[in-house]
Amino acid sequence: MNPSTSPASLSLTRRGFLKQTSLAVAGAAAAAQFPFVTTSHAAPDDPIGVALIGCGGRGTGAAGDFLEAAKTLDAANPNAKIVAVADIFPGPAEAARRRFSEVSADTCFVGFDAYQKALAVPGINYVILATPPGFRPIHLRAAIEAGKNVFMEKPVATDGVGIRSVLESGELAKQKGLQIAAGTQRRHQAGYQETIQRLQDGAIGEILGLRAYWNQGAIWHRGDDPNKSEMENQVHNWYHYVWLSGDHICEQHVHNLDVCNWIMNAHPKSAYGQGGRQALGSKTGHIWDHFAVEYEYPDGARLFSQCRQIQDTQGRVSEAVQGTKGTSDPSGTYRVKGGDSWSTSLKLDHSNPYVQEHIDLIRAVRGGKPINEARNVAESTLTAILGRESAYSGQILTWDEVLNAKTSLIPEKLEWGPAPKWEVAIPGIYKPLI
Numbered sequence: 001m002n003p004s005t006s007p008a009s010l011s012l013t014r015r016g017f018l019k020q021t022s023l024a025v026a027g028a029a030a031a032a033q034f035p036f037v038t039t040s041h042a043a044p045d046d047p048i049g050v051a052l053i054g055c056g057g058r059g060t061g062a063a064g065d066f067l068e069a070a071k072t073l074d075a076a077n078p079n080a081k082i083v084a085v086a087d088i089f090p091g092p093a094e095a096a097r098r099r100f101s102e103v104s105a106d107t108c109f110v111g112f113d114a115y116q117k118a119l120a121v122p123g124i125n126y127v128i129l130a131t132p133p134g135f136r137p138i139h140l141r142a143a144i145e146a147g148k149n150v151f152m153e154k155p156v157a158t159d160g161v162g163i164r165s166v167l168e169s170g171e172l173a174k175q176k177g178l179q180i181a182a183g184t185q186r187r188h189q190a191g192y193q194e195t196i197q198r199l200q201d202g203a204i205g206e207i208l209g210l211r212a213y214w215n216q217g218a219i220w221h222r223g224d225d226p227n228k229s230e231m232e233n234q235v236h237n238w239y240h241y242v243w244l245s246g247d248h249i250c251e252q253h254v255h256n257l258d259v260c261n262w263i264m265n266a267h268p269k270s271a272y273g274q275g276g277r278q279a280l281g282s283k284t285g286h287i288w289d290h291f292a293v294e295y296e297y298p299d300g301a302r303l304f305s306q307c308r309q310i311q312d313t314q315g316r317v318s319e320a321v322q323g324t325k326g327t328s329d330p331s332g333t334y335r336v337k338g339g340d341s342w343s344t345s346l347k348l349d350h351s352n353p354y355v356q357e358h359i360d361l362i363r364a365v366r367g368g369k370p371i372n373e374a375r376n377v378a379e380s381t382l383t384a385i386l387g388r389e390s391a392y393s394g395q396i397l398t399w400d401e402v403l404n405a406k407t408s409l410i411p412e413k414l415e416w417g418p419a420p421k422w423e424v425a426i427p428g429i430y431k432p433l434i
């Protein structure tokens with residue numbers, strides 16, 4: 001699981017950590033220099049120019065959702081456009097350039113540094129980050145330091161070092177008056193909003209237990225090209241490499257874990273997990289295909305979580321809550337013992353939460369209610385990382401141990417060429433990232 005643990009690779013990861021720390025210091029210094037600088041716009045029709053970083057399925061989808069959101073707010077004058085696109089590979093960048101007509105050849109960028117070039121394009125004040133999550137902490141920091149508002153997809157990191165960086169960037173954004181929304185779209189969905197408010201107000205009494213599921217069929221694998229470098233094959237098949245995806249507990253199950261943290265208004269203090277890699281066979285990569293984790297919250301409530309990606313198995317994607325007085329499906333209903341079921345009737349501006357999240361961010365950028373979801377999504381992502389590290393190692397681990405991990409999974413050299421060799425984690429042998 002860990003990159004080949006030669007002294008050289010260990011020192012590389014340590015250097016990576018030091019680099020992140022010095023970036024953190026630089027960010028804090030910038031914040032101290034400009035404590036109350038705000039780049040927020042104040043008028044409801046101010047123009048918004050977007051840089052899309054990561055032009056795959058979700059990135060282009062999110063850019064489309066952004067345009068739909070701007071039209072929902074003002075059909076006659078949306079005053080919003082996609083100005084620049086950036087991807088590590090030419091194919092997705094070119095496809096996005098053709099899809100969004102205001103992007104020109106001069107504002108379409110390719111490569112590891114494409115994000116920096118896109119951030120430098122004049123007129124950009126809103127950035128969509130939709131690459132694999134391993135890159136998110138680096139891209140978020142660059143966007144906030146460049147003074148941009150951010151929509152970032154979940155998850156937001158793959159290790160504790162990355163989570164600490166995201167938390168710092170979130171704080172820097174607040175100091176600079178920048179807005180951040182995250183792709184945990186259930187937070188922008190009417191049913192969840194109203195139900196969770198009621199649960200927090202005590203509708204089913206004290207919450208004792210939660211369950212969360214993301215069980216689905218097998219995930220894609222794009223195949224490998226023997227003529228390409230190891231790094232290129234890993235980035236192409238990013239879902240299958242933990243430094244890039246965080247494993248599927250992070251990649252997908254983060255949505256359900258986020259709902260549970262939201263209900264509890266807290267994050268777990270420890271996790272006790274297990275799982276394995278049973279059906280992925282000889283596919284390259286080293287992720288697992290099933291996890292089961294018990295989390296404990298500070299007040300003693302327990303969350304039992306399952307996630308699985310195995311073909312021809314029973315699917316289930318949902319959350320459930322048990323309180324002293326009743327039960328709830330937090331997406332829209334609850335039932336008090338001996339009473340009738342209650343169901344939400346709340347309506348937001350848009351029934352599609354993928355559009356609503358951009359409506360909320362656009363409003364904030366144009367001077368409406370501020371939004372900063374960096375901490376929520378960072379904590380939900382760390383909840384997933386905590387469960388993963390507990391399951392991989394077979395140990396009970398605490399929140400603080402995993403948050404304060406000393407080494408990063410991210411390779412020191414982000415360039416085409418060789419990449420670390422990874423092994424499938426074996427509980428009892430794997431050393432957790434703490």
Ligand SMILES: NC(=O)c1ccc[n+]([C@@H]2O[C@H](COP(=O)([O-])OP(=O)(O)OC[C@H]3O[C@@H](n4cnc5c(N)ncnc54)[C@H](O)[C@@H]3O)[C@@H](O)[C@H]2O)c1
Nearest residue numbers: 054055056057058059087088092130131133135153154183
């Ligand atoms: N909120 C949701 O419901 C939801 C749904 C799907 C995906 N997502 C998230 O969106 C992100 C992307 O997922 P996807 O399905 O679009 O994957 P994808 O593979 O279709 O797209 C990722 C894109 O990022 C590019 N990329 C990789 N590394 C890059 C880098 N360093 N710089 C620039 N571009 C880079 C890839 O070439 C690819 O085009 C993931 O974090 C995923 O979890 C969220």
